[in-house]
Amino acid sequence: DTGVSQDPRHKITKRGQNVTFRCDPISEHNRLYWYRQTLGQGPEFLTYFQNEAQLEKSRLLSDRFSAERPKGSFSTLEIQRTEQGDSAMYLCASSLGWGDSGANVLTFGAGSRLTVL
Amino acid sequence: QQPVQSPQAVILREGEDAVINCSSSKALYSVHWYRQKHGEAPVFLMILLKGGEQKGHDKISASFNEKKQQSSLYLTASQLSYSGTYFCGSSGGSNYKLTFGKGTLLTVNP
DSSP: OOOOEOOSSEEEETTOOOOEEEOOOTTTOOOOEEEEEOOSSSSSSEEETTTEEEEEETTTTTTTTEHHHEGGGGGEEESSSSSSGGOOOEEEEEEESSOOOOOOOOOOOOOOOEEEE | OOOOESSEEEEETTOEEEEEEEEEESSEEEEEEEEEEETTTEEEEEEEEETTTTTEEEEEEEEEEEETTEEEEOOOOOGGGGGGGEEEEEOOSSOOOEEEEEOEEEEOOO
């Protein structure tokens, strides 16, 4: 298993453009997460999927952000009309978990760094 | 709610010990510890579930006091490879959503 893959690793875009990031989780993992990380901060939760269902979305996420996980495999995170404040590292993580109890260990990808000029 | 980590940064010489603390104002179900090196993904170290357990992995161990809503990470006889930013992630009520602290930057010098 190659772990969690993210693409692209780096993206530079101009303000107002749309960008899309892709995440390929560990194949047997049913849960997938998107986090955002800025310099000097910890990862900040954006959204969570269990299989193909998006079960939670952070209130911090504006309507410009949308995430999908068709067929419960890879996921995409799209940011429309990017703003300079969107510049950050976007981390994808996956895990194998059921119910509300037990361990739920996240495996992170290396991230997609977005720079909005 | 975001857990609070202390200290924000610590500098050690190889072989010295360090303690990193993580506390929350909300009841905790579990605490996760991750280490992130510059430009890399956070890497899982250990998880502690409520029950006041303590875990160890090589020379890195952790404790979890659910009554005090605190966890501590202990690094003994530090090695150069321990350098990085350590994050605690907490979940309360359910296990699927982790909220991370701001991190503790650990630098181990020769």
